[in-house]
Amino acid sequence: MADTKHGTGGLKFDEKKRTWPNELNIFFALILIIVVFEVLGQTLPYMNDQSFLFDSRGRFDSIFNEARLRIIILQVSIIGIISLGVTQVIISGGIDLSSGPLVGAAAMIVMSFAQTELVNGNPNPKAVFGTWAFDLPILIPVFVGLAFGAFIGAINGSLIAYTRIPPFIATLGMFLICRGIAQAWTRGKPVSFPTEGYAALGTGMMPVYWFIGLAIVFHFILKYTLYGKRTYAIGSNEDAARMSGINVQRHKVLVYMIASMLAAFAAIILSSKNLTAQSGMGIFYELYAIAMAVIGGVSLTGGRGSIIGTVLGAMVFGVIQSGFTYIKLDAFYQLMAMGAIIIGAVVLDKVRQERAMLRS
Amino acid sequence: MSDIILETKGLTKHYGGVHALTDADFVLRKGEHVAIMGDNGAGKSTFVRQITGVEQRTSGTITFDGKDVHFAGPIDAREAGIETVFQTLALADDLDVPDNLFLGREITRFNWLGPFRLLDYKAMREATIAGLERTAVKIPNINNTIQNMSGGQRQCVAIARTATFASKLTIMDEPTAALGVQETAQVENIVRTLKEAGEPLILISHNMRQVMDLVDRIVVFRRGRIVANLKKEETDGQDIVAYITGAKTGAEYEGAA
Ligand SMILES: Nc1ncnc2c1ncn2[C@@H]1O[C@H](COP(=O)(O)OP(=O)(O)OP(=O)(O)O)[C@@H](O)[C@H]1O
């Protein structure tokens, strides 16, 4: 008998040569980026020795600059929820550009079912429906939001799976449709004043808890369930998956539905946190969500990536954004730098793949 | 009960104007190993794709295990008991060996969870190791992704896949193309194991020695038609080559090609 643990046919397996998980690279990149900002903060002449990471002014009980960390993780959480879904879509070999506008449309719709009747004793000035829609139990708006997400995702997925439209085109169309829905819903007017129960969903650090909770759930699903395995299989070799008897079309519909439901859930949390919904909500979110996944090592050619990677990618994204603000980089330069970083991440993915090809 | 496991009558496939397969009458008996030979583009893979439901035939009938069959897809064929190694290996590069072996038929627990049912990694890994040991396939680390494996190892995984699951018919489309001497010997061993187990096999190959070594009967395809049906004892390599190149055509197929 051979090494019964991993190998067959008497071949020796060298534990030391086991491939280094990509997530570790991203983790080190994260630390490196933090160090770079810390060093920049110490050396740039106009920074008068504030620290990026540490509490240099003794404002907090811990050694870390808690305020900054909290802002980073809060900023990242809502788009992070979207990127959990985008990760699955990309692993399955697709792309979803419609998630940002879906956030806008879902927020408008959901908020209309979450309004309270009286604001400071006066009738709600932003009421969308009649009195029947006031003070509904929070499960109703949440359900409406998830159902809307599932509906949009089912259309995306069906178009891609059954009519074989490229995912880029199908979801680009849905991008415009959703932005249109968001604007048509109230002809551009914001929808505000949710019930207390609804407002509690996204208050304080709640977005972070949702993000972490959902990340754990989907990490488990991708790694340990049939759904996860087949998502990787389809993204890795769609023909092989089909020839092996996997119902590729039905699976794709499911993947896009889950992704859109996560985007709709992000809309719920965002509108709850802001206590209002606006048709312009979620601008650029689809791109940022894709960026988080790609920075986190999810391969745009499908088949590779992980939820842990995406969570780390989201942290990198948040740290970079916050770091730019910290070193007082102008907002428009920030956009440019962010774009460069996204391109860099994709180039890195390509290089990694070509190296893997050379090895085999 | 007849001893015929597979029979096709007038099996025909046109791709637009391309007549890739015309009027193929083919019979395979239980326990029999048959080779299909023919030049590139002769229609061998096309024939396999019609039988396994990967494509839908233009006309003709297929009888498998006593029943007229119309497989809607490869999963139907597999459920009916046909295991296939396709010429384009149906492997997922980013998955490891057990994942690939069990692609599309994963062992799962808590099946009431539907698509979210749990994978039984342990059972799949153990079955994989057992299957690979039985077929003497050498893989240093089955938890590596297929991508990092040599062409021969990949091929062996694809073949071990069919040999791991008991079936009524195994089809291999050029299983040893691009294999080294040792790997070829391994694949041939797998074929012999099947023969001993009494499992019928259709082997597509360009390798004359291998064909003469392994099978009972040779069917030759030329330009989409069957042109010869030869018992191994009654033929030799030169004879077969004559049929492949068109220098000769079997008596019963005169006027066909
Ligand atoms: N999807 C398709 N569309 C059009 N023509 C096709 C298609 N598939 C195969 N053909 C044509 O049908 C003919 C038979 O192809 P097939 O793949 O069956 O050959 P083969 O005998 O398996 O050859 P090889 O030994 O090279 O594998 C070829 O001329 C091929 O070009």
Ligand SMILES: [Mg+2]
């Ligand atoms: Mg072929």
